[in-house]
Amino acid sequence: MKISVKWLGDYVALPPSVDELARKLTAAGLEIEGLERPAEGLKGVVVGQIQESVQHPNADKLSVTKIDAGTGALLQVVCGAKNFKVGDKVPLATVGAKLPNGMEIKQAALRGVDSSGMLCSAKELGLSEESSGLLILSPDQKVGTPIAEALGLDDVVLEVNVTPNRPDALSHLGVAREVGVVTGAALKVPQPKPVESGAPASEKVKVRVESPERCPRYAARVVENVTIKPSPQWMQERLKACGVRAINNVVDVTNYVNLEYGQPLHAFDLDKLAGQEIVVRMAAKGEKLTTLDGKARTLDSDDLVICDKSTPQALAGVMGGGDSEVTEKTTRLVLESANFAGSGVRRTAKRHVLHTEASHRFERGADLDAVVPALERAAQLIAELSGGTVAPGRVDVYPAEKAPRQVTLRFARVEKVLGVAVAEAEVRRILEALGFKKVAEGAGQATYEVPRARVDVEREEDLLEEVARVYGYDNIPAKLPRGLAELAPEPAHSEAERRLRQALAGAGLSEVVNYSFVAPKSLEVLGLKEQPVALLNPLSVEQSVMRTSLLPGLLENLSRSVRHQVESVSVYETGRAYFRDAEGGQGIRPAAREVHRVAGLVWGLRGGGRSWTQKDARADFYDAKGAVEAVLAALRVEGTTWSLGGPAAYHPRASAEVKGADGTVLGHVGELHPRVVKALGLPEGVFVFELDTAPLYAAARLVPEYHPLPKFPAVLRDLAVVVPVEQANEEVRKVILEVGGPLVEDALVFDVYTGKPIPEGKKNLAYALRYRSADRTLTDVEVSEAHQRIISEVNQRLGASLRA
Numbered sequence: 001m002k003i004s005v006k007w008l009g010d011y012v013a014l015p016p017s018v019d020e021l022a023r024k025l026t027a028a029g030l031e032i033e034g035l036e037r038p039a040e041g042l043k044g045v046v047v048g049q050i051q052e053s054v055q056h057p058n059a060d061k062l063s064v065t066k067i068d069a070g071t072g073a074l075l076q077v078v079c080g081a082k083n084f085k086v087g088d089k090v091p092l093a094t095v096g097a098k099l100p101n102g103m104e105i106k107q108a109a110l111r112g113v114d115s116s117g118m119l120c121s122a123k124e125l126g127l128s129e130e131s132s133g134l135l136i137l138s139p140d141q142k143v144g145t146p147i148a149e150a151l152g153l154d155d156v157v158l159e160v161n162v163t164p165n166r167p168d169a170l171s172h173l174g175v176a177r178e179v180g181v182v183t184g185a186a187l188k189v190p191q192p193k194p195v196e197s198g199a200p201a202s203e204k205v206k207v208r209v210e211s212p213e214r215c216p217r218y219a220a221r222v223v224e225n226v227t228i229k230p231s232p233q234w235m236q237e238r239l240k241a242c243g244v245r246a247i248n249n250v251v252d253v254t255n256y257v258n259l260e261y262g263q264p265l266h267a268f269d270l271d272k273l274a275g276q277e278i279v280v281r282m283a284a285k286g287e288k289l290t291t292l293d294g295k296a297r298t299l300d301s302d303d304l305v306i307c308d309k310s311t312p313q314a315l316a317g318v319m320g321g322g323d324s325e326v327t328e329k330t331t332r333l334v335l336e337s338a339n340f341a342g343s344g345v346r347r348t349a350k351r352h353v354l355h356t357e358a359s360h361r362f363e364r365g366a367d368l369d370a371v372v373p374a375l376e377r378a379a380q381l382i383a384e385l386s387g388g389t390v391a392p393g394r395v396d397v398y399p400a401e402k403a404p405r406q407v408t409l410r411f412a413r414v415e416k417v418l419g420v421a422v423a424e425a426e427v428r429r430i431l432e433a434l435g436f437k438k439v440a441e442g443a444g445q446a447t448y449e450v451p452r453a454r455v456d457v458e459r460e461e462d463l464l465e466e467v468a469r470v471y472g473y474d475n476i477p478a479k480l481p482r483g484l485a486e487l488a489p490e491p492a493h494s495e496a497e498r499r500l501r502q503a504l505a506g507a508g509l510s511e512v513v514n515y516s517f518v519a520p521k522s523l524e525v526l527g528l529k530e531q532p533v534a535l536l537n538p539l540s541v542e543q544s545v546m547r548t549s550l551l552p553g554l555l556e557n558l559s560r561s562v563r564h565q566v567e568s569v570s571v572y573e574t575g576r577a578y579f580r581d582a583e584g585g586q587g588i589r590p591a592a593r594e595v596h597r598v599a600g601l602v603w604g605l606r607g608g609g610r611s612w613t614q615k616d617a618r619a620d621f622y623d624a625k626g627a628v629e630a631v632l633a634a635l636r637v638e639g640t641t642w643s644l645g646g647p648a649a650y651h652p653r654a655s656a657e658v659k660g661a662d663g664t665v666l667g668h669v670g671e672l673h674p675r676v677v678k679a680l681g682l683p684e685g686v687f688v689f690e691l692d693t694a695p696l697y698a699a700a701r702l703v704p705e706y707h708p709l710p711k712f713p714a715v716l717r718d719l720a721v722v723v724p725v726e727q728a729n730e731e732v733r734k735v736i737l738e739v740g741g742p743l744v745e746d747a748l749v750f751d752v753y754t755g756k757p758i759p760e761g762k763k764n765l766a767y768a769l770r771y772r773s774a775d776r777t778l779t780d781v782e783v784s785e786a787h788q789r790i791i792s793e794v795n796q797r798l799g800a801s802l803r804a
Contacts, residue, residue: 004157028469034158047137052065067117069094078113100125120135170360174453198389213341244259265378272325280304304316318356367451430467523552549597599688650673661699669687715783751766
């Protein structure tokens with residue numbers, strides 16, 4: 001937002017230095033990003049009058065002029081332009097001046113004739129890209145006046161970074177209010193009172209609002225007998241300083257008042273409105289409107305439009321239409337000043353790719369109370385600048401007046417929240433200067449009515465923020481925050497997750513992070529039965545549902561790596577899987593049931609690539625199982641059992657289910673099924689695992705328990721039994737530990753053998769048993785008796801036989 005300092009001075013007394021003004025505004029929250037000083041490049045250039053002009057004696061294209069620069073003596077200047085005559089007033093760059101294009105003016109001799117300065121064109125002054133000769137000034141200009149003053153360029157323009165929550169600062173009056181607050185100067189607000197005559201406005205134009213939720217208020221004024229012509233120089237200069245191109249006196253006034261009040265306005269040619277009626281309604285889908293930029297636009301049913309009796313004439317809050325545009329032939333006007341819902345204006349502006357000064361303000365929240373003052377100001381200015389007459393009264397459609405918000409401030413909260421004591425009188429001064437009106441008083445508190453322009457103030461903390469920024473953040477002492485008496489212990493799951501990550505990293509797996517959104521087919525191909533939670537507004541079809549497994553993301557990582565000719569992939573991810581919840585979304589209950597999991601994938605050459613020590617050795621089932629076992633060991637999860645089988649996505653020949661000591665399923669590990677491999681276009685030999693972390697962490701023993709070293713020696717015995725091929729090792733081991741207890745400390749399988757002389761359909765399992773007593777040295781007899789009991793029970797329960 002560009003703010004003219006000269007214009008700003010109309011409403012409030014300014015600090016003596018523009019730099020001080022910029023510093024104060026920045027400190028109060030209105031950041032000044034830059035300062036434009038047009039006069040800086042025009043020092044030494046003054047208004048000069050040509051008193052005499054003769055042909056150069058040595059050059060046909062040059063003239064020798066005598067210039068009155070207000071110094072008493074005429075200056076001789078050689079000039080090459082031909083578009084002037086004696087008596088004209090033109091810009092004179094005196095000796096020593098440095099022009100915006102970098103040219104430095106020196107005393108010189110041109111073709112043998114002395115020249116004391118240079119007569120300038122608009123291009124040479126940096127005012128235009130092109131120039132056909134000297135810039136001819138108004139005859140009213142005083143000789144010797146600095147050119148910056150003569151052209152209205154003796155101004156400083158502030159580039160204000162107005163944040164989206166402060167639409168009240170998108171105007172000169174809004175910024176002037178801020179200046180008054182930080183400096184203590186009084187604010188001078190215009191009090192427009194247009195002179196009225198003729199028949200009432202209500203007899204000349206009718207207004208009907210059919211969509212009050214999108215247009216809370218619509219006011220209109222009628223101005224007749226206008227003469228369209230250029231606006232005065234002072235208005236053009238102010239508009240130009242703010243980056244707005246001057247068009248004519250009517251359009252310029254609407255732009256001027258917009259920059260003054262922050263309230264967008266629009267002028268319609270009344271004679272071009274069918275039925276002399278204005279209807280504010282939603283557009284019919286497919287309706288056409290040609291906007292002021294000359295583009296024909298097809299409207300949507302969500303577009304709010306300003307219509308006459310039959311057709312749309314403007315996109316509400318965005319841009320007017322060409323059919324009712326003000327032209328040189330216009331004599332009667334309808335001035336519109338309205339308030340439009342910001343969300344609707346934003347959608348329309350984005351839909352039509354049309355960002356304007358009006359839409360910029362309405363999108364952020366225009367001041368409902370500025371509708372009428374801005375309308376009165378514009379009507380008065382147009383009447384003064386065009387010779388028009390203002391019809392008495394205005395048409396003001398305000399279906400449902402909204403009461404301003406009220407916020408209560410407890411003065412004791414100021415020091416408690418800000419950390420510095422601010423006098424109550426200063427707090428009251430700040431808020432009242434900002435336009436907050438006190439409506440109630442209580443013990444140690446006051447209730448304030450919030451100006452409608454301050455859409456960002458809704459609660460007590462917002463008022464405290466206003467006090468803080470005006471009082472000055474630099475005045476608030478730096479203090480350490482109050483500490484807690486004691487730190488809360490770290491959640492147990494944090495340590496468990498840390499150990500899990502360390503274990504998987506130690507097993508050679510790298511962590512990845514994938515989206516929680518996947519394609520439905522990615523879950524279907526894995527044979528998952530759960531119906532996933534669908535997104536209402538997905539980024540794409542490939543990310544349209546919430547994952548019910550972490551495997552799709554890992555498989556996509558593998559697919560991408562294979563396409564880049566990677567020889568080995570070992571990755572894992574921790575994250576949430578999401579499942580439908582019949583009661584989800586009720587009260588504070590989440591919409592979906594979330595299950596935290598860890599999943600991993602290994603494929604390709606073992607060890608990360610080719611190696612001379614293990615050439616082309618490929619990862620297998622036991623690499624994935626080993627990673628899971630590393631996690632169990634790191635968490636000290638004991639009593640786990642492994643059994644054959646897994647979900648449909650796993651190959652039945654190489655898959656296992658891992659359970660906790662209480663029988664809870666912790667997860668699965670195995671080779672990816674060939675059906676899945678083929679469907680996803682993956683290479684063979686992909687091994688994955690997926691574990692639920694909740695039961696895993698519950699079974700973890702993160703605090704180690706002390707066990708004294710054994711005092712008595714152990715006795716080692718081997719046991720080899722022949723069992724059916726499908727018999728699981730864990731079932732045999734479980735019987736051994738149960739029957740051998742408490743003497744058998746451990747039973748470890750160290751050999752599995754099939755083939756002759758073992759009968760077909762059988763296998764040999766060889767176990768290393770460790771016997772030990774905590775209170776004595778075992779005898780051979782005790783060990784032999786326990787060993788024999790084990791053999792007997794294994795035979796009876798499992799049908800196993802002792803290998804000969």
